[in-house]
Amino acid sequence: MALYSIGDVAERCGINPVTLRAWQRRYGLIKPQRTEGGHRQFDDEDILRIEEIKRWVESGVPVGKVKALLEGGNVNIHDGWTALQEEMMAVLRLVRPSKLRTKIATIGREHPADALIDHVFVPIRQRLGLDQNTARVMCSLLDGAIIDYVAFCLAGSRKKPGKDALILGWETEDRTRLWMEAWRLSQQGWRMDVLAEPLAMPRPELFPGQQLFVFTGKPLSRRQQELITHWQDQGFLITHQHS
Template sequence: MAIYSIGDVAERCGINPVTLRAWQRRYGLLKPQRTEGGHRQFDDEDVQRIEEIKRWMESGVPVGKVRALLDGENVRVHDGWTTLQEELMSVLRHARPSKLRAKVAAIGRENPIDALIDHVYMPVRQRLGLDQNTARTMCSLLDGVLIDYVAFCLTGVRKKAGKDALLIGWGAEDRTRIWLEAWRLSQSGWRIDVLAEPLDILRPELFPGQQLFVWTEKKMTRRQLEQLEQWQQLGFSITPHGN
């Protein structure tokens, strides 16, 4: 039977080790064996269980109800992502940066990054962006905290073995989204740096030999696709991300 370390499982399943520890300690979702030195050891059954947990959560089940579902119990499942959105909105209404930072860090430890971006942070930012007054201010507060947290996470990833890359926003306006997409890429083994200011004109020749990712916010135009193909033919390692 194959045995995996928490780092191996995190890379294989696309889940941060901090999240795996939270699933074990706080929610009792995992029961890995331990070495004599106290290190967690996972087998193939553990990996299958982690994948099942991911599927439940991506379908909208809150992490607190996953264990009952795994045990075959009948539970009333509501949209867990909507609950997290409302919890985040509640913290934002108090306009306390310290409490907001704590909330962002807590849900970041317990939930898959892809799901958080797509089902919590982007919907909340879209709701706040519809208001011209107070909600816009709250959105700016949230964006600052998100960028701060993502930068902290990216710094941690850079301390580990991995592949270096630079993420560039191309013709985009949403600066915070660039950081969120960098966070997403970091879960695939990339040690990401971010060109924080989106560009209208790319200059890949300024970054020779580097792996570049470009994010466009909207679907790439025909002109952008043609330009990307030309750069690739010239030997630049440049790859579209997301759209």
């Protein structure tokens, strides 16, 4: 029977090891074996279970309800992402940075980065962006806390084996989203750095031999697509990062 380390499983399933540990310790969703040295080992059955957990979580089921579903229980499934958005909004209304950082760190351990970005952070920022007054202040507070957490995650990912890459914004003013896309890429095995100031025009010749991701926040214009194709034809390693 094949056994896999937590790092192997994380790469294979696209789940951060921190999230896997949270699923085990806090929710009892997985029960890996242990080596004599105390290291977790997973078999193929564990991997199938992790994939099933991931599908439930990404569909919007709260992590705390997944165990009952796995055991065949009759669970009232509501939109867990909406509930999590409301939890985040409640913390935001306190206007307490320390509580907000704690909440983001907690949900960051429990949910995949892709799901949090697409179903929690982006919708909340869109919602707050509709209001010109107090909500804008809360959105700015949220952005600072998100960037703080993502920077912490990126620093950790750069300590692990992987491929180095740089992400930059192109004709976009959404700096926070740029950091979130860097976080998304880091979960795919990239050791990311962020060019924090978006550019009017990328200059790939300044980064010879480096893997570049460009984020525009919207579909590429015809001109942008032509330029990326031109740079790729010249041998530059440049890719558009889709949201």
